[in-house]
């Protein structure tokens with residue numbers, strides 16, 4: 001597996017493209033979901049310098065904190081609560097350009113200004129098993145380019161459940 005992360009110059013798409021290939025190579029060598037979540041958090045975080053990058057896993061009626069990079073975070077989030085619980089309940093990516101305008105946003109860190117949460121589906125694509133949560137300390141950080149690439153990264157987790 002790759003030992004050094006290569007971070008591309010150029011546009012956001014270029015960065016995601018180079019990052020994605022490295023993520024796939026890392027995941028080819030490992031089927032354990034937690035190990036892959038840990039490395040993916042690190043790789044995304046280093047590439048873009050986001051405020052917080054990580055995963056919450058579905059555990060019964062709540063999400064429980066998984067591997068992440070960044071400041072201390074809430075350990076559990078109830079179904080339908082906050083941005084993460086909403087993405088889980090609605091089984092779709094949620095982009096929040098301004099967290100102060102998202103009713104029920106859970107402020108794990110007061111520095112967080114915008115956020116994207118992407119569901120991770122099970123092998124059949126029927127159930128959400130986790131969410132990938134990324135926070136920025138700048139407003140309006142995330143757009144359709146982030147959604148497209150992060151959904152591709154989330155889809156790569158299906159191999160961990162074969």
Ligand code: SME
Pocket residue numbers: 052073074077081082083084085104105106107108109112115133135
């Ligand atoms: N802001 C999230 C909670 C998780 S932290 O940002 C890491 C939410 O509203 O679900």
